[in-house]
Amino acid sequence: MTDFDLVPAPETTAVEIADAYGHLIGGAWTSPSGNRMSSINPANEEVLTEFSVAGADEVSAAVGAAREAFKSWSVLPGRERGKFLFAIARRIQERARELAILETMDGGKPIKESRDVDIPEAAKHFFYYAGWADKLRFAFPGREVGAVGVAGQIIPWNFPLLMAAWKVAPALAAGNTVVLKPAETTSLTALRLGEIAQEVGLPPGVLNIVTGAGETGAALVDHPDVDKIAFTGSTVVGKAIAKSVAGTGKRLTLELGGKSPHIIFADAAIDEAVEGIVQGIFFNQGHVCCAGSRLFVEESILEVITEKLHRRIQTIRVGDPLDKNTDLGAINSKEQWEIIQGFLKTGAEEGATLHSPSKGEVPKRGYWVPPCFFTGVEPAHTIAREEIFGPVLSVMTFRTPSEAIERANNTPYGLAAGVWTDKGAKALEMAHQLKAGVVWLNSYNRLDAASPFGGYKESGFGREGGRQGILPYLKVDG
Amino acid sequence: MYKGPSSRAVDTIAVTARASSFSKRSIKRESKDALLRLALSMTDLTTLEGKDSEGKVRALCQKALHPDSSQPDLPTVAAVCVYPRFVALAASILKGTGIKVASVATSFPSGQSPLALRLKEVEGVVADGADEVDMVINRGAFLSGDYPTVSKEIKAVKMACGHAHLKVILETGELETLDHVRLASDIAIQAGGDFIKTSTGKVSPAATMPVTLVMLQAIRDHYTSTGVRIGMKPAGGISKAKLALHYLMMLHETLGEAWMTPDLFRFGASSLVNDLVRQIRRRHSSVYTADYDTTLG
Known part of the structure; x- marks a missing residue:
């Protein structure tokens, strides 16, 4: 009688994709x-399609054009540059549906997220930095500002258009030209x-885009006529880039991996904290550099949290990313x-217990990992140390x-880090002590174009978003 | 300093975000038909006006029995909800039909009369044949921190109810914060309410999805610790079938299949019935009929 089957509500895929x-x-x-x-x-x-792999010649041509x-x-x-950025933002909004569908087909993320997060946020970034383009002197009062030059930007596969927007918008607003290399x-x-x-x-050459994998990226990083490298991706590659850039005078910002702690106190709003945990680790299949992948629960509420998490995961719908009901x-x-x-495999071998309460079956073809979590995780375990970049949560106390x-x-x-507590003073004290670029209080994965984002330690350096996000693309004198 | 009973903290922003996520689901066509019928069978058809008369109550009872004369196979509503004066009349019309007679009591909607009188009113409606009693909590006592009085009064009303089911109205529009809603829910459940209910319909805002979600969470936590299932009744402000389906989606994902029955979930509404009727018709005819084509209650 009360069959709550959801209608498959797939977006139509009437988007044009060329063969190559x-x-x-x-x-x-x-x-x-x-x-x-x-x-x-x-x-x-x-x-879906084929991308060309840019070699040194093509990279060189792109840098030359830039x-x-x-x-x-x-x-x-600045106001003229701003007009172009505003126009790009509006055009992203106009083509939002097409972009959302492409993002979902290409990357596997739920249409709900590409539609409600990736594409609108990308447009927001262009709008935001369009506003800065003619106000750069007010951003850093009393100082002369100027563009850096040619920026080589390498972005990851988890938020393809959004990461492009994070990189391109501030660079262009500040008067730089760009060679962008998206993920392969x-x-x-x-x-x-x-x-x-x-x-x-x-204008031609202001934004150049070359596709390819690691070698293309390396060619861009090593190109002598690039003034600034911005990279978002893994810590391993980030370290290699830092080594290769060292001593060249090129500017560098890195936004790398994470193993972000998500801390739940016993005095927190428990049901909402469980929602926060779900949002923190299962958003975008856990392919989020700031994912709340290490959960720390106050020992007295471990049982309550795991019980609620277990039940909540059963309502997460796994499947066709183009279906509007897919979570x-x-x-x-x-x-x-x-x-x-x-x-x-490693988590189980090292003695942690895997809980994968998901009920539905995953499609036969494609790459699927149902949402899951490990309990009995000790700080020394691999799954408590290394970035998994998937819908896998490590629960500790x-x-x-x-x-x-x-x-x-x-x-x-x-x-990043997250803290759930109903006590204001405790929250502020935690934020003060946590060594993380972003600390979310009673929420998780909340991002905004006006708010700077970036890391400490091996999570990188430099900030993206906000006034701080434009600084890496400016020479500031005086 | 006196410390009140502890209750789980609630985060308003996060609850609101979660509640709105239930309105983004698409329900399967066949399921939708079943769910619209289920929603109809969960409705407490209500009239609570100063101008209510015997004629109005008769009309309402007939509407409860025949939600749509063109679709005789539709389920009837769960109950008819009236003021105490009309309980005997409603009970005589609905006797043997399976439709329950619910009555607001305890000096609805304010509850501002002496406890003895409120209890007398409850005994009266039960004697007149009410199957269900919708009481209001003492919000004055609650907001001044006198939780023992709130609890004691609910227990007393529960005693006065005898065999009748007790729905405890929190009047969440007056409690204002979700922390209050959670605490009042916990008190009402502990004191013996069979159902907890959002609103009288006389205070704005009446039922909202975030408020209802917090109450559902209280019900779920009570079930997890005791195994006892408490019912839920959002009332006021739910007039469209689409919104009712969002509530059912929230109910299903928060409490699960076991609560998907009129025994454990009710809508307190009057105009909702006609929108459900028109939506059910539309499932067959593809036409959303004119409002004059559905009967009045």
Whole structure:
């Protein structure tokens, strides 16, 4: 009688995807090169399209075009640059549905999230930095500001368009020109951003986009005519980039991995904290650098929390990412799926207990990991130390606030943290003691274009978002 | 300093966000039909006006029995809810039909009369044939921190109810904060309420999804610790079928299948019935009929 089956409510996929794509260099698209890689839809393992792999020559051409365009773009009045950014923001909004569908097909994330988070937030970033373009001198009062030059920007696969927006918007607002390299598994929406730049008449060479994998990225990092490198991705690659940039005079910002602590006190709003835990670790299949992957629960409420978490996970719908009812989509790639499987195995081998209460069956094809959590995790376990980057939560306990701090800070990372307590003074004290770039109170994964984001320690340096996010792209004198 | 009974803290922003997530689900076509019928069977068809008369109550009882004359297979509503003066009449009309007679009592809606009188009123409606009693809590006592009085009065009303089911109205619009709603829910459940109910319908805001979610959480925690299932009745402000389905989605994801019955969930409403009727018709005819095409109660 009360069958609560949800209707499959898939978005139609009437979006155009070409068989293969080239690069955007100096305002023109190159023909797809012979050296290509396939882009797979992780929800059904079908090939969506092919991206060209840019070699040193193409990277050089893109940097050259950016250098040429810098001459006029950097001296264009700020309000004129701002107009282009506003136009890009509006065009993203106009093409929001198409972009959301592409993002979901290419990366496997639920349409609910690409529709409600990725695309609107990307537009917001362009709107926000469009506003700064003619106010740079007020951002740093009494000091002369100027653009840095050519920015090489390398972005990850977890929020493809949003990360492009985080990088491109402040760079262009400050008068720099850009060579953007999107991630090899998810380049579709970044290429659409290139199209949008053309549609709004952005001068040729201001935004160049080259696709490819690690070698393309390395060619961009090593190019002598690049003034600034901005990278978001893994700590391993970040360290390699830092080494290769050292001594060259290039500017560098890194936004790397995390193993963020999420701390639940017994006096917290428990049911809401459980929602926060779910949001913290299962948002975007856990492919979030700031995911709340280490859960610290005050020992007295461990049982209550695990019981509620167990039940809540049963209501999470896993499956077709294009279905509007889907809460958890496909794992981004086969490679990432294998990494997560490895951690699931290690966690069990080291003695933690896996709970995977998800009821529904996952589709036969595609890469899936149902939402799950480990209990009995000890600080020495691999799953308590290393970034899993999947829908896998490690649950640990603490007894006192100082123990919570000690355990939370016992990590090479320091990107984000969450605290749930109903006591204001305790919350502020925790925020003060936690070594993390962002501390969320009674919420998690809340991001805003006006709020700076970035890490401590091996989570990187430099900030994105807010007034702070424009500083890496400016020379500030006086 | 006196420390009141402890109750779980509630975070308003997070509750509101969670509550709104239930309105983003798409329900399967066949399920929707069943759920609209279920919602109809969960409705307490209500008239609580100063101008109520015997004629009005007769009309309401007939509407309860025949929600839509063009669809004789529809379920009847769960109950008819009237002022004490009309209980005997409603009971005589609805006798043997399976539709319950509910009466507000305890000096509804304010509850501001001596306890002895309120109890007398409860005994009166039960004697007249009420199956269910909808009482109001003492908000004055609650907001001044006198929780023992709130609890004692509910217990006394429960005693006076005898075999009748007790619904405890918290009047959440006057309690204002969700922390208060949670505490009042816990007190009402502990004191013996069979149902907890949001509102009288006389105070704005009446039922909202965040308030109802907090009350459902109190019910769930009580069930987890005791195994006893308490019922829930959001009342006031739910006039559209679509909103009713959002409530059912919230009920299902928060408390589960066991609560998807009129024994444990009710809508306190009057105009909701006609929107449910029109939506059920639409499932078959694809036409959302004109309002004059549904009967009045």
